[in-house]
Amino acid sequence: MIDPKLLDDESLKTTLAKRNEKYAKMAEELSLINNRWKLLKAEIDNLRHEQKSRSTMMRTLKGDEAASLRDELKKLSDTIKEKSSLLLVIENEKMEMALHIPNIPYADTPDGGEENNREVGKWGSIPEIENPLPHWELGEHLGILDFDRASKMSGSRFSILKGAGAKLERALINFMLDEHTSSGYTEMSPPLLVKRDTMVGTGQLPHLEEDAYKTSGDDPYFLIPTAEVVLVNSRRDEILENSELPVKYVAATTCFRSEAGSYGRDVRGLIRQHQFWKVELVKITAPEESENELIELKNNAEGILKKLELPFRTVMLAKGDMGFAAARTFDLEVWLPSENTYREISSCSNCTDFQARRTKIRYRPNTGDKPQLCHTLNGSGIAVGRTLLAILENFQTPDKNVVIPPVLRPYLGGKAMITPEGLK
RNA sequence: GGAGGAGUGGCCGAGCGGUUUAAGGCGGCGGUCUUGAAAACCGUUGAGCGAAAGCUCCGGGGGUUCGAAUCCCUCCUCCUCCGCCA
8 A cells, every 4th residue: 555645746646657557547536535534534523522522511411401412412423423424435435446556666667568677687507408398398208297187186277296396396495495594584384375354465455356266155265376465464463673673584385376367378387377386585674674675585586596506587677567566576587498588486576665554564663763664575585386397497408307406406315317217 | 063251552450331531560661769780669651543623443343322441233363161173
């Protein structure tokens, strides 16, 4: 949620328009609604004041006097009720509008859409592989990936990892968690099913309703699309001690996404699944620290790719390509030989106070100070399924085996190679 | 799934229709005393909206009433017992 106090700021509207024209209009409307709300609120406050001060007199009055005052106060009370219900309508309208406006991007993020994303870093050398196999062919050849049997049970966009494939996934999760906990992140194992307000808190709802899975019934559970949802919301409605900042969490969880609107895209292989493992990093920081913390978080994510010896590049997203809650985002894109291009494997964002305002996560800069909103950051550290497929493709050998990156070998009983016969 | 009990400020806890403008304690902060500290004593001590006056907030929502922390309905959360269960 954006700061309602900034609603009349022209530069805010200009920046929002760079995401999409419609958001500037929404901000304009919200500002009008907000002013209507303030006026009515003040009016009701005054009426209530009158009601309070006069109703204390009721205690001492008797007989006719009491009866006539009661009649008067009854009218006052009815007026207040009437106006309050109108205020409630406006308030809901205001909330509904506010929840649909995205965060304000930092001014130094590139203008435009995806095509204007700015490359800010590049690492590793692209492997020279003759006729690289796509990971699904390689995986099926090695007997570690099975899409057919998965779709028999669950339909498209599901997979079974088998034997060395399943072990490799587990090794990756453990490796990433070990790396991040040694960088000072606290490991968490959170719920994967959450209530609606939790999804609203981090900004997945209401605008991405159709991409979320939920259980049936009047009070459904939502399946988390990312651990960011739970890691951030876990501190909802809290006032943190300054000494506790920055809060740094890491969790490996399954993530669930319906991928509505991406029909026909990445239908083959592990790239876009309805269910996937992701190691997620979340930070809660003081406002003035968030930009530096974002760089560090991005470096933590990059560290995983470097240790795994996977070539990648880093891009700063343009305003039109950023997620709803983000004010700045770095995407890490790993090299995929079969596609001869870089593909997203991590997205690291500074959400500034956008999620903190929705979730009321605050801190006290010094003892006695007023609480202030924190900044929240999140980033994949990193997507496990995509890492697995990147390893298969980048480390494939001419005889269709896969070399295991050295850093993972301790997690795989010291084995160095995946072959059709298993780990060797 | 069945039967009970409970949710009040940072924490504990009183209040059960109108001096609650939420007692009291603990903790925190400031002070007196002290070489310093402890103890003792005194003072102070939440959040949101608003330019201010003021208004709102006793788990959430709704209702009764001139007036609700207090009465009623409903939902949520936690606890205890029984049943079932990885």
